[in-house]
Structure formats: C-alpha cells, structure tokens
Amino acid sequence: MSDTLNTLKEVLRDFADRYSGDYLLYQQEGTFRCVDWNRSSEVVAKAESDETVPVKKEWLPTLAAMAQSGKGIVSIPLSDLDLPQNGYVACIATSYLKGFVALLLVKGSLTSFASNARVNSLLRFSREIYFSFNLQDKKLNYISPSIEDVLGYSHKALLGKNLEELAVYVHPEDLSILEQSIAFDHEFDDATPVSLQFRFMHRTGRYLYFQLNAQMEFHDWEPVEVYCSLRDISEIKETEDLAMQLNVQMHALEKELQQSQKKHDDSKLPDQADGAPRQLVSNSLAHDEEVFQQMAENTNDIFMLRDAKHIIYINNQFEKIWGRSKEALIQDPYQLSEWIYPEDQPNVEVWVNLETLTRNTPYVQQFRIVKPDGDIRWLWSRSFPVYNSEGMPYRLLEITTDITEQKDFEDALMTAKEKAQESDMLKSTFLANISHEIRTPMNGIVGFSELIARDDLDAETRKNYVVIMKKSSEQLIRIIDDIIDFAKLEANQIRISAETFDVNKLIDQVFVFFENRMEQSDTNSLTLLVSKALPDEEAEIVSDDHRIRQVLSYLIDNSVKYTDEGFIEFGYTVQGDKLEFFVKDSGIGIAKEKREVIFERFRQADEGHTRKYGGTGLGLPIAQGLVNLLGGAIRFESEENKGTTFYFTIPYRREKEKESKEVFSEWIDEKYNWKDKLILVAEDDELNFEYMKIILESSQAKVIRAKDGSQAVKICSNLNFDIILMDIRLPILNGIQATQQLRQMGVTTPIVAQTAFAMDDDEYKCLAAGCDRYITKPISKGKLFSTIEELLQK
Amino acid sequence: MTDIRKKVLIVEDEESNYALLQVLLRSWNVELAWAQTGAEAILRCQQHSFDLILMDIKMPEMSGYEAIKRLRALGVETPIIAQTAYARIEDEEKSRELGFDAYISKPINRIKFNKILEQFLT
Incomplete structure (x- = not known):
C-alpha cells in the first residue's frame, strides 16, 4: 500500500512538472480520483491527505478507455467530479505512467484549439477535411481550410450552412445512408464513432467518394456537437467497383463454362469434339484475368481474391506493403495473423469468415502490422463477398490500403493540439x-x-516614503528590464558585439558589485569568492562583456536567492578553445524533478502561489538565450541541500580587432554651462517635459517645447537651435518622421532621440532617419548631459 | 483603561506593502499585528483573537489560499480580506470561492480600501 502511494506520488510529481491544468485525474484502485490542481506542489500533499474526490461511475468506462490508449478528449461536467463550480472541463488523455493514469482537465471548450495558428496550418495542408456541427442549430460551425483543395469550395462559403443546405451537395442515392446513420437522433453513444461512405459534389459538378468518421461531443449526456473527418476515397472506390465488375464477369464466364461442360457431358460427344467450346471459354477467361491482373498491379492497394480456404489471386502490392513473400502466404495464409502488431492481434480477423459478410456493405478493419525489418504500418482493409449462381457467398475480395501516413498525420495533429493547449x-x-x-x-x-x-x-516621514518608493x-x-530582454530574445532582436576587454577586470567588477549589495542586505553568513584562470597581463579577450556580465549577474542573483549560508564562488577556467564561466553555491540545490524545467520559459522551480524566492522566472531562460547568442552553452550540476554549480562557455578568442572604441566619459560631478544655448524639447507628455526642463535649465540653457512632431518642424523653420531632443512616440508626426523632414529641410542641428521602448530596432530607425544619438528612458541626467556636451563640442 | 481599539492582523511578506497598509490604517485607529507568512498568521490567530485579517495571497511557504482554509478549519471566524497583486477577475472569484469576505487588488485603491474597511470596522 505505501509502495502504491509512493509510486503515485512520484507519478503525480512527474506529471505536475510537465503539464499544467486546472484539475488532475488519476487512476487508483479501479477508480478515478480528481484533485484540484492550482498548485502543482500541493497535488501530492492533497492526494496523500485524501483531499480528492472520486469521479462518478458513469465516466469510468470512457476514462479507462482514454487511459488505456493515452488518446482522446472528452467533456465532463464539473458536477460529475463533485466540484462546486458549474461548467465543463475538457479532459485530455496525456500520460500513462507506471500503471497510473493521469488525465489533464482544462476548463473551457475543445473547439478553441482550432483558432491556434499551428494547428490551423496543419489542417490547411491536410488531405482530410475536418468539420464540426453544432447540434443546437444544426449548423456547420467549423470546417478546415483543406476543403478548398479537396472539394474546391471556399471554407467560408460553407460555414454556417445547415444540414438541408448541405444535403444539396450529397449524391441523391447516398442521402438515405446519411440520414439513417447521422440522424442526430442521439441514439448512438459517445464511445462508438460513426463511419460511413457517401458521395459529395466537387465544385466542378463531379461526385467524389468520401469516408466519413464522426464522433459526438456530449454535455450532460446531451449531444451538443459532432466532430467529423472526411477522406477522399474516390480512387479506392473506383478500383473497388472495377474489381467487383470484373469479379461478376469472371463469375458469369465460369457459369458459362460450367454450363457448356454440363451440355457437353449430357450430349456425350466424343473427346475430340469437346475441345472447341472449352477452348473458347478459357481464352475469354484468360483475357479477362489479364485485364484484372493489369488493373490490380497498377494500384497501390493490395488485391486479394480467395475462397474459404485458398488464395486464388493476390497482387504484388502485398509484398511491398507487408514485406513478405506472396508464395509463402499462399502456402500458409493463416500466418498472416503472426504478422499483425501484437496489441492489435486480438481485434483483427485476418481470415474473414465468408458467412459473416453481408451484401453491399464491406467488412472494414483497421490494424497495424509489423514488417520483417520491424517497421510498423497501419492498414485499412475492406472485404466484399462474391456470390455464386445459387446466391451463396463463395468467394471473398479483399482490398487493403496502407494508411500509415494518414495516421501519422492524425497523431501529429493531436500532439500539436496538446502542445498548443499546454503552451x-x-x-x-x-x-x-x-x-x-x-x-x-x-x-x-x-x-x-x-x-x-x-x-x-514631517520631513522624516516624507523621506521614509521616498526611500520605499525608490x-x-x-x-x-x-x-x-527582464521582460524586455526576454521579449527581445524571443524576437531575435539582441545583437551581440565582439569587443576586446579584460575578463579579469569584468570578474572584479561583478565581485565588487555583489559584495556591496550583500553588505547592504546583511547577508553576513554568505562569503563571495572569485577565481580567475588567466594572468592579468593575458586577460584580454574578445566577446560581449556586457552580456557576459548580465549572465553572471543572473546566475549570482539566482545563487543568492537559494543560498542562506556558506559561499558563492564564481569565475572562469580555460577549456581549450573555450572559456568556461561558473557560479557555484552551497545552497539548497535543485530538486531532481525540477531540473528539466528550469531553463524553460514561463517556468520557475517554485511555481504557484507560494513565493519564497520571487522574481518573474525569466532570469535563467534569459541567461540561456544570451549564452546561446554568445556562441556557448549553459549547464548545471546540483545536489539537493549541497549546492548548485552553473557553467557556461564562450568561445575563447584573443585576437584584437582594430576598432576604435567609443569612450563615454562619466562627467557626473562636472558643471555644465550651456548659457547661450537654445534647446528644443519635442515631448508630448507634460510630466516628462517638466522633468527635462528642470534638469536642462540647471545648465542655464534656454528650453523651448514642441508638443508634437509637426510643431517641432514648424518651430525649427523659424528658429535655430543648438540641440533638438526628440521623443519618438509623438502625435501627428512621430519623432522619426519629424527628423526626416528636418533633415530634408536642411536643418543640421544635432538631434538626440529618446524613447521608452528599449528595442534595438528603434535605435536603427532613429539613426537612419538622421538622428545623431539615441537614449532610452528613464533618462539619466549624467548620460543625457554627456551626450549633449559631446554634440555641442563637435 | 483597557484598549478598546479593534485588532487587525496584516499578513504580508513584502515590507513596503506592509508599510503602506500601516499608513492607510492609521486613520482607523486600530491595533496592528504583522505576520509575514501564512503559517505565522495561523500561529498569531491561535494566540489572539482579531477583529479583521488582511491577507496577501502569494507568500513564502504557505499561500493565503491555504492559510484561509486552515484558519477556517481551526474555527477562526474573523472576517478575512484578500489583498493581492493577483488582479484578474478569476483571482477575485477564486478568493470568494475560498471564503474570503472581501477582495482588493494591488495597487490598492485608497477609496475602495476605506469603503471595504467601513463594512468590517464600524
């Protein structure tokens, strides 16, 4: 019992790491139990303390079937799960682990996945048509875009049509089949999907044969929707019909042969005379057999004609699809069953009994086979009876198609759907x-x-408030900043520079930064250590120091978060043509089950509503993204309660590219004096302008404001400025357009662009439009002043 | 003279947010206690009885959702107000389902906040 509980815990934990949903269903001792899943970490505790509810009995067969196959989706009313809320959950079979089944429940409807772009493009290129009917108004509420390729209609043209309107397209002879089977009379239960064949008109007027598979969607035992797939089987149908015709002809010829034989026997003519008619008949037979054979050899399907005991004819396609020899089969037809995929063996009737066949309806089977090389293929077989003169079935025609590609596609669609839902x-x-x-x-x-x-x-209180606000x-x-970096990484907008810098200095700077921070936050019990592999005089390398610093900072931040006492050591080693940086701590380590997800976007080892460590969960994914861009790889080693070491590599390059480095001198304490200078500030936001005015006027410069881009252009045509500060997001004309116009007018005043969106693209746009410099908000006085001073000196 | 002021427990892990609540509650002339985790809140409630609890949701070790379940299970009937940065409608619904007597999202709107307190402190 405790063993079972332990396994269950393990499975739930594993499952909780991989998926998220609103509820979790799992199988235990023949029943299903549902557990509220708002915090994955608590699922296990809840299962243990028995805070679970059993699922109503009616659902057991359906859920068990889904659990067995690991496939399928179904809607369950929340009331059937003994949950207080109203509504439904979509139950998606996702995993079958170690004898336990975990099913994922998501609140909301199933159809929403069709709006997902990835699913939709899969549907677009499918050769199948998928559609669904709303049973309330009996209208088509979804149809996949593949209908355009298959049937020539625009999918928008058919959307919203009801059954009567659609019946016009169906072949008149097949209407009754459809009406009988899909009467939507709620008689068939959800476990049995409907499968039938009918003809549907192509836009050009000819009829195509389709295989329809339909499955009802139930809410409260009331069918609400029917999901269908349509597959064009016209070619198969044609061959089938031809085969049937040929079979009838052969049958007629045989009858003729029998009769002439009988006549001959009756007349008791001497031997020599009886050769003529037989010769004639067998010639004709031979001819027809040839036609049959030619046709049969030119299809992709397996054709087999047999009687109760022997195979009379089988085409070469058999050898291709099954990978077995025809002769061997003919000698011992029953060995077919050994080549069926073991799981499917109990469900397949390889040697269909002639007596069980009924007129007009083929006996249809779907199953997998194992080829001698281990390849597994999906087959679809249809068996037809052939009748003798007495109207008794005496032969059987079987046509088998390899449908593996279609099955694979269906699986891919299912996976894509699950992925889309999960993401x-x-x-x-x-x-x-x-x-x-x-x-x-x-x-x-x-x-x-x-x-x-x-x-x-009072002044003291006010100061306290300011400290908190700051x-x-x-x-x-x-x-x-994290979110922007993350978004940039996602949009491939981060550019990595290659500059020469001193890696030992970088390490020292990071050390000083964190040492200061740790002093301020009283983390006395934590020691920060560094280790540098290269001697200082050889420590110049080529890479992007800013990004390396950023990655180190994320990793050290992470270590600080998870280490209460002991040490954090960081630095780098030389590994051949790579530098390997590391950040090692003596913290709590990373739990085994969390190790796979820590680099995943949107994830945090500590998900849910308990926040021990805070943060957006973006640090490590960003670090990983940056390391990849730097041309390296990131990894970690961890032992619970002992600590974690993160490692990342960068290419070790030493050649100094001859490049003039831009030097930004920090002139923070120096006095600026721009006494006779005239500055235009193009800024629509009142508060931002006030701020700019106050800091700019401290240099004694004169400040004039333009509230939008067109005003800026107008003012500039009358006045000569020394500097223009241009906000990018401006009304009427934006900053980029205004800059372009000014440059066209011949205005040469230096323009400094400023925007709140720290995206690299903006920078390029600004510079291309004719701006001299670019700074991002929030604006630091030091940066702004040094930029202006530099431009004024030019 | 005994203290007739009402007793309010603030459950909040973020110091700046506690400081804000402290100031916002000043005009209500209440006696304040501070718990930084859900577990601490339970401990406090076992020792004293409060007239009102202001509870954050996302906290270390034990969330506000879990804390209210346990408090109610222990028979604590004090009104509990959720004050949280989970600001979606679903979050408000969830807090009501779990038995919070009121809900206010962060950043806290002072007027709304005072209106809610009126219901529970007068």
Whole structure:
C-alpha cells in the first residue's frame, strides 16, 4: 500500500512538472480520483491527505478507455467530479505512467484549439477535411481550410450552412445512408464513432467518394456537437467497383463454362469434339484475368481474391506493403495473423469468415502490422463477398490500403493540439505571474506617491516614503528590464558585439558589485569568492562583456536567492578553445524533478502561489538565450541541500580587432554651462517635459517645447537651435518622421532621440532617419548631459 | 483603561506593502499585528483573537489560499480580506470561492480600501 502511494506520488510529481491544468485525474484502485490542481506542489500533499474526490461511475468506462490508449478528449461536467463550480472541463488523455493514469482537465471548450495558428496550418495542408456541427442549430460551425483543395469550395462559403443546405451537395442515392446513420437522433453513444461512405459534389459538378468518421461531443449526456473527418476515397472506390465488375464477369464466364461442360457431358460427344467450346471459354477467361491482373498491379492497394480456404489471386502490392513473400502466404495464409502488431492481434480477423459478410456493405478493419525489418504500418482493409449462381457467398475480395501516413498525420495533429493547449496554459500562468510581479512594487509606488502629496507630513516621514518608493521603483525597473530582454530574445532582436576587454577586470567588477549589495542586505553568513584562470597581463579577450556580465549577474542573483549560508564562488577556467564561466553555491540545490524545467520559459522551480524566492522566472531562460547568442552553452550540476554549480562557455578568442572604441566619459560631478544655448524639447507628455526642463535649465540653457512632431518642424523653420531632443512616440508626426523632414529641410542641428521602448530596432530607425544619438528612458541626467556636451563640442 | 481599539492582523511578506497598509490604517485607529507568512498568521490567530485579517495571497511557504482554509478549519471566524497583486477577475472569484469576505487588488485603491474597511470596522 505505501509502495502504491509512493509510486503515485512520484507519478503525480512527474506529471505536475510537465503539464499544467486546472484539475488532475488519476487512476487508483479501479477508480478515478480528481484533485484540484492550482498548485502543482500541493497535488501530492492533497492526494496523500485524501483531499480528492472520486469521479462518478458513469465516466469510468470512457476514462479507462482514454487511459488505456493515452488518446482522446472528452467533456465532463464539473458536477460529475463533485466540484462546486458549474461548467465543463475538457479532459485530455496525456500520460500513462507506471500503471497510473493521469488525465489533464482544462476548463473551457475543445473547439478553441482550432483558432491556434499551428494547428490551423496543419489542417490547411491536410488531405482530410475536418468539420464540426453544432447540434443546437444544426449548423456547420467549423470546417478546415483543406476543403478548398479537396472539394474546391471556399471554407467560408460553407460555414454556417445547415444540414438541408448541405444535403444539396450529397449524391441523391447516398442521402438515405446519411440520414439513417447521422440522424442526430442521439441514439448512438459517445464511445462508438460513426463511419460511413457517401458521395459529395466537387465544385466542378463531379461526385467524389468520401469516408466519413464522426464522433459526438456530449454535455450532460446531451449531444451538443459532432466532430467529423472526411477522406477522399474516390480512387479506392473506383478500383473497388472495377474489381467487383470484373469479379461478376469472371463469375458469369465460369457459369458459362460450367454450363457448356454440363451440355457437353449430357450430349456425350466424343473427346475430340469437346475441345472447341472449352477452348473458347478459357481464352475469354484468360483475357479477362489479364485485364484484372493489369488493373490490380497498377494500384497501390493490395488485391486479394480467395475462397474459404485458398488464395486464388493476390497482387504484388502485398509484398511491398507487408514485406513478405506472396508464395509463402499462399502456402500458409493463416500466418498472416503472426504478422499483425501484437496489441492489435486480438481485434483483427485476418481470415474473414465468408458467412459473416453481408451484401453491399464491406467488412472494414483497421490494424497495424509489423514488417520483417520491424517497421510498423497501419492498414485499412475492406472485404466484399462474391456470390455464386445459387446466391451463396463463395468467394471473398479483399482490398487493403496502407494508411500509415494518414495516421501519422492524425497523431501529429493531436500532439500539436496538446502542445498548443499546454503552451496556452503556460502563457496564461506566465502572464498572471508577470502581472503579479509588476503590481507588487506598483502598490508601494502608487500608494506612497498618493500619500506623499499630503501637507501634514514631517520631513522624516516624507523621506521614509521616498526611500520605499525608490526601492519599489528599482524593483519594478529590474522586472521590466527582464521582460524586455526576454521579449527581445524571443524576437531575435539582441545583437551581440565582439569587443576586446579584460575578463579579469569584468570578474572584479561583478565581485565588487555583489559584495556591496550583500553588505547592504546583511547577508553576513554568505562569503563571495572569485577565481580567475588567466594572468592579468593575458586577460584580454574578445566577446560581449556586457552580456557576459548580465549572465553572471543572473546566475549570482539566482545563487543568492537559494543560498542562506556558506559561499558563492564564481569565475572562469580555460577549456581549450573555450572559456568556461561558473557560479557555484552551497545552497539548497535543485530538486531532481525540477531540473528539466528550469531553463524553460514561463517556468520557475517554485511555481504557484507560494513565493519564497520571487522574481518573474525569466532570469535563467534569459541567461540561456544570451549564452546561446554568445556562441556557448549553459549547464548545471546540483545536489539537493549541497549546492548548485552553473557553467557556461564562450568561445575563447584573443585576437584584437582594430576598432576604435567609443569612450563615454562619466562627467557626473562636472558643471555644465550651456548659457547661450537654445534647446528644443519635442515631448508630448507634460510630466516628462517638466522633468527635462528642470534638469536642462540647471545648465542655464534656454528650453523651448514642441508638443508634437509637426510643431517641432514648424518651430525649427523659424528658429535655430543648438540641440533638438526628440521623443519618438509623438502625435501627428512621430519623432522619426519629424527628423526626416528636418533633415530634408536642411536643418543640421544635432538631434538626440529618446524613447521608452528599449528595442534595438528603434535605435536603427532613429539613426537612419538622421538622428545623431539615441537614449532610452528613464533618462539619466549624467548620460543625457554627456551626450549633449559631446554634440555641442563637435 | 483597557484598549478598546479593534485588532487587525496584516499578513504580508513584502515590507513596503506592509508599510503602506500601516499608513492607510492609521486613520482607523486600530491595533496592528504583522505576520509575514501564512503559517505565522495561523500561529498569531491561535494566540489572539482579531477583529479583521488582511491577507496577501502569494507568500513564502504557505499561500493565503491555504492559510484561509486552515484558519477556517481551526474555527477562526474573523472576517478575512484578500489583498493581492493577483488582479484578474478569476483571482477575485477564486478568493470568494475560498471564503474570503472581501477582495482588493494591488495597487490598492485608497477609496475602495476605506469603503471595504467601513463594512468590517464600524
């Protein structure tokens, strides 16, 4: 029993790491239990403390079937799970592990996946048509775009049509089959999908034969929707018909032969005379057999004609599809069953009994076979009876098609659908987390900025408020920086530079930075250590120092978060043509089951509503993205409660490219004096302008404002400025357009662009339009002033 | 003279957010206690009885969702207000389902906040 519980715990944990959903169903001792899954970490605890509810009995067969196959989706009313809410959940079979089944439940409808782009493009290139009917209004509520290729109609033209309107396209002879089978009379249960064949008109007017598979979707035992797939089987149908015709002809010839034989026997003519008619008949037979054979050899399907005991004819296609010799089969037809995929063997009737066949309806089977080389193929066989003169079935025609590609496609579609759903779920969790992380510091900023405006505050209180606001703002900026870096990585917008720098100095700088920070936050019990492999005089390398610093910072931040006491050591070693950086800590380590997901986007080892370590969960994915861009790889070693070491490599390059390096001198304490200078500030936001005006006027410069781009152009045609500060997001004319116009007018004043969107693309656009410099908001006075000073000196 | 002020427990792991609540509650003249985790909140409630609890949701070790379940299971009937940066409609619905008596999202709107307190402190 405790063994079972342990395995269950393991499975649930494993499952919780890989998927997310609203509820989790798992199989235990012949029943299914449902557990609320808002925090994956608590699923196990809940299962243990028995905070689970059993699923109503009616669902057991369906769920068991899904669990067995690991496939399928079904809607279950929440009330059947004994859950207090109303509504339905989509139950998706996802995993079958170690004797336990975990089924994922997601609130909401199943059809939403069709709007997913990836699924849709799969559907677009499919040779099958997928569609669904709403049973309330009996209208077509979805049809895949593949209908355009297969039937020539635009899928929009058919959408929203009801059954009567669609019946026009169906071959009149087949209407009754459709009406009988899909009467939508709720008689068939959801476990049995409908499968039938009928003709549907192509846009050009000819009829194509289709295989229709349909499955009902139930809510509260009421069918609400029917999902269908249509496959063009016209070619197969044609060959089948031809084969049937030939068989009838052969049968007629044989009858003729029998009769002439009988006549001959009756007349008791001497031997010599009886040769003529027989000769004639067998000639004709031979001719027809030749036609039959020719036709049979030219199809992709297996053709087999047999009687109760022997194979009369089988085409060469058999050898291709099964990978076995025809002769061997003919000698011992029963060995067919040994070549069937073991799991399918109990369900397949390889030697269909003639008596079980009925007129007009083929006996249809789908199964897998194993070829001698181990390849597994999906086959679809149809068996037809052939009748003798007495109207008794005496022969059987079997046509078998290899449908592996189609099956693979269906599987791919299913996987894509599951993936899409999973990533949708991850994304919404991610968004909720980001929103939470932004709102948390915002609470301090918004709350205290309201309070600080009050008059009755003493200086000390006011100062305290400002300190809190400043801390919260810094926290917010860190989060926003992370999000922007993450978005840039996702959009491939990060550019890596290759510059010469001193890697030992970089390590020292990072060390000083973190040492200071740790001092401030009283983490006394933590020691920071560094290790550098290259001697200082050989420490110049070529790479992107800014990005390496960023990755190191993420990793050290991460270590600080998870290490209460002991040490954090970082540095690098030389590994041939690579430098391997490392960050090693004596922290809590990474739990085994979390190791696979820590680099995944939107994930955090500590998901859910308990926040021990905070953050957006973007640090490690960003670090990984940056390391990849730097041309290296990231990995880690970890032991629970002992610590974790992250390693990342970069190519070790030493050749110094002759490049003039831009030097930004930090002139923070120097006085700027721009007494006679005239500065235009193009800025639509009142507050931003006020801020710019205050800091610019501290240099005694004169500041003039333009509220939009066109005003900036107008003012510039009348006045000569020394510097123009151009906001990019401006009304009427944006900053880029305004800059272009100014340059066209011949205005040569240096223009500094500024925007809140720290995306590299903006930078390129600004410079291309004719701006001289580019700075991002929030604007630091030091950076702004050094930029302006530099331009004024030119 | 005994203290007739109402007792309010703030459950909040973020210091700046606690500081804000402290200031916002000043005009209500209440006695404040601070718990930084759900577990600490339970401990506090076992020792004292409070007139109102303001509970954050995302906290270390034990979330506000779990804390309210346990408090109710222990028979604590004090009104509990969720105050959280989980600001979607689903989050508000969830807090109501779990038995929170009121819900306010962060950043906290002062007017809304005072209206809610009026219901529970007067």
